[in-house]
Amino acid sequence: MDLDLMVSSFPKLLNATLVTLKLLSLSLIFGLILGLFFAILRLNKNIFVNRFSYVYSYIFRGTPLLVQIFIIYFGLGQIEFLRSSFLWIILKEPYWCAIIAFSLNTGAYTSEILRSAFETINKGFIEAGDSLGISKKIIFYKIQIPIAIRQSLPAYGNEIILMLKGTSLASTVTLMDLTGVAKYIISTTFKPIEVFIVAGGIYLFMTFIIHNFIRYLEKKYSY
Amino acid sequence: MDILAFGNTGWGDELFFATLMTIAVSITAMIIGFCFALIFTPLKLSKNKFLNFIGNSYTTIIRGVPELLVIYLLFFGGSGAVMYVASIFGYNKYIEINAFLTGSFAIGIISGAYSTEVFRGAIQSIDKGQFEASKVLGLKKPVHFFKVIMPQMLRLAVPNLSNVWQITLKDTSLISVTGLVEIMRQSYIAAGSTRDPLFFYSFAAVLYLLLTFLSMKLINKLEIKYRRGY
Numbered sequence: 001m002d003l004d005l006m007v008s009s010f011p012k013l014l015n016a017t018l019v020t021l022k023l024l025s026l027s028l029i030f031g032l033i034l035g036l037f038f039a040i041l042r043l044n045k046n047i048f049v050n051r052f053s054y055v056y057s058y059i060f061r062g063t064p065l066l067v068q069i070f071i072i073y074f075g076l077g078q079i080e081f082l083r084s085s086f087l088w089i090i091l092k093e094p095y096w097c098a099i100i101a102f103s104l105n106t107g108a109y110t111s112e113i114l115r116s117a118f119e120t121i122n123k124g125f126i127e128a129g130d131s132l133g134i135s136k137k138i139i140f141y142k143i144q145i146p147i148a149i150r151q152s153l154p155a156y157g158n159e160i161i162l163m164l165k166g167t168s169l170a171s172t173v174t175l176m177d178l179t180g181v182a183k184y185i186i187s188t189t190f191k192p193i194e195v196f197i198v199a200g201g202i203y204l205f206m207t208f209i210i211h212n213f214i215r216y217l218e219k220k221y222s223y
Numbered sequence: 224m225d226i227l228a229f230g231n232t233g234w235g236d237e238l239f240f241a242t243l244m245t246i247a248v249s250i251t252a253m254i255i256g257f258c259f260a261l262i263f264t265p266l267k268l269s270k271n272k273f274l275n276f277i278g279n280s281y282t283t284i285i286r287g288v289p290e291l292l293v294i295y296l297l298f299f300g301g302s303g304a305v306m307y308v309a310s311i312f313g314y315n316k317y318i319e320i321n322a323f324l325t326g327s328f329a330i331g332i333i334s335g336a337y338s339t340e341v342f343r344g345a346i347q348s349i350d351k352g353q354f355e356a357s358k359v360l361g362l363k364k365p366v367h368f369f370k371v372i373m374p375q376m377l378r379l380a381v382p383n384l385s386n387v388w389q390i391t392l393k394d395t396s397l398i399s400v401t402g403l404v405e406i407m408r409q410s411y412i413a414a415g416s417t418r419d420p421l422f423f424y425s426f427a428a429v430l431y432l433l434l435t436f437l438s439m440k441l442i443n444k445l446e447i448k449y450r451r452g453y
Contacts, residue, residue, distance in 0.1 A: 062435040063428045064396035066407060071428065074414065075421035161287070168289030172400065179291050192300035200288040207287035 006194045009185050013199055016181035017206075023095075023167045023177060027102035028160060034103060035110025042115045053111065060108030065166050068105055073097040073173045098170040106163050113155045117148040150221045157214030161207050178202060226417065227426075234413045234423075241409035242430055248327050248405060249392045255331025256391065260338035267343050278339070285336035290329075290394050297329040298401045326398035334391040341387060345379040346372065378449045385442040389435055396431070406430050 041053035060068065076082055076091055090096045121144060129139040171180030182199035186192045229235040259281075266278030285293065302320050309318060349372060357367045399407035410427040414420035 059428070059432065063431045064393040064407070066396045066399070067424055067428045067431060070407075070411075071421065071424040075424050078419070078421045165287075165289040168291045169397075171291065179289055179295075182292060183295050186295055186299050190299065190303075192296050192303075196292060196296040196300075199292060200284065203289060203292070204284065204287045 002191050002194050005185075005189060005191055006198050009195060010198055012185070013178060013181055013195075013202060016176055016178045017202055019170075019175065019177040020164075020167050020179075021206075023098060023102065023170055023175075024160075024164055026099050027106055027167070028163060030099070030103035031106030031110055031163070034107030035114055038107065038111035039114035039118060042111065043118055057108040057111050060105050061112070065101065065105050065169055066172065069098060069101040069169055069173055072101045094170075094173040094175050098167075098173055098175055102163065102166060102170075105166065106159060109159050109162075110156065113152045113159060114148055116155075117152040118144065120151060121147050153214060153218050153221070157211065160210050160214070164203070164206060164210065226419070226422070234409075234417075237409050237413065238406070238426070238430070241404055241406045242434070244323075244403070245392070245395050245405040245430075245434070248323065248330065248395045248398065248403070249388075251323075251327040252330035252334050252391050252395065253388060255327060256334030256336075256338045256387070259332060259335025260342050263335070263339045264342040264346070267339060268346060282336045282339050285333055286340075290333050290397050291400070293333060294326075294329045294397055294401065297325055297332075301325050301328075322398075322401055322403040326395070326401055326403045330391060330394050330398060333394060334387060337387045337390060338384065341380050341383040342376065344383070345376045348379055349375050381442070381446050381449050385439070385446070388438060388442065392434060392438065393431065 038053045038056055041049050042057075044050055044053075072091075073094060076097075082088060082091060090100075125143055125147065126139055129143050134142075167177060168179035170177045171183060174180075176184070178199055182195050186195045189195070227233050227235045227238070229239075263278045263281050266274045267282070269275050269278065302318055305320060306318050309315075353371060353375065357371045362371065395405060396407040399405060399411065402408065404412075406427050410423040414423040417423070
């Protein structure tokens with residue numbers, strides 16, 4: 001055991017944790033918006049809209065996240081049309097490519113979670129709203145969405161933890177996140193166990209916080 | 224389609240063998256995972272606090288740390304550990320471990336943690352009466368486990384194991400970082416030499432979709448078999 005290395009690498013890894021957290025929070029925000037959007041499309045009665053949403057979630061859940069990042073980072077740059085458009089400002093940055101890939105990926109999983117939550121809402125709630133003469137729009141925003149969010153909390157908590165682990169793939173497109181820096185230290189010092197303990201400890205700590213935060217929310221909004 | 228031709232002119236045969244490699248790694252990893260689950264599920268269900276702690280640490284650590292980090296640990300630390308053990312027995316030469324074995328082992332450890340959770344959940348949801356009944360009947364331990372608990376556990380575990388299989392299959396893409404030539408690595412090589420990453424990575428995505436789709440079809444058949452009688 002090389003304790004000196006563990007102590008000296010800790011600040012570097014902690015710094016890299018900031019990158020990981022930034023990636024995680026941005027992709028979760030975009031992912032939640034995408035997920036809600038596609039979950040609503042899934043509930044649509046129009047078969048084309050419905051199918052479109054299903055295919056989106058099927059493709060992103062059926063392929064590895066690594067492939068998705070590589071297609072966006074290495075693949076999209078090949079399209080001449082994209083290179084000359086304003087989108088290139090975003091797509092040439094590995095940081096934004098990673099965020100786009102993560103958001104699309106977590107969006108697919110989130111849409112499935114929210115869809116099943118919407119489908120399991122007690123019909124009585126909607127009927128009660130109807131009979132009170134509340135408009136369809138307000139029933140949706142004030143009754144269905146809050147209940148669906150509460151119901152999907154446990155599954156969404158898992159998704160956040162999966163996404164936290166997913167952000168480690170950003171290191172494959174040259175980003176120096178927690179895993180990227182850990183790999184760099186391992187490959188320069190050849191002391192994998194020490195670095196693994198520190199980096200793994202930081203990840204476990206974050207998982208622990210997220211897990212407990214979701215538990216707290218579940219308790220707070222239980223009914 | 225020239226680019227996907229078999230033989231020296233295209234990448235068809237290379238990608239075909241890479242797909243077989245992905246399947247081989249996934250199956251090996253799944254089996255290694257079952258071995259881990261077989262050890263750690265009893266630990267997690269044990270009443271002994273210490274054994275329980277070991278079982279829980281395994282699943283918590285592996286499921287809370289990114290797969291990539293576990294792979295780096297084994298990839299960089301694996302041969303060191305083997306050489307250390309070998310040096311105890313007086314063998315001091317450099318030992319290189321097969322990339323296939325390291326990769327399958329790394330994914331196997333990860334898949335094992337998920338399988339352990341699935342088996343634990345399945346055993347816990349078996350009716351208590353079943354355990355008591357087989358005790359009252361005086362069944363021997365192996366008969367009790369293989370004839371009473373196992374069939375009921377499998378029925379409950381199969382749907383969740385299919386999720387574990389999907390996760391394992393997708394995780395194998397990560398061992399491309401260690402240089403094992405599976406779908407992802409082969410696409411990387413092909414993309415590099417043809418300068419056509421969009422095509423090859425999209426093709427890799429299609430291959431993965433095909434694998435997940437086909438394995439789902441197979442597993443659904445299994446599920447029907449195990450649901451029989453209920």
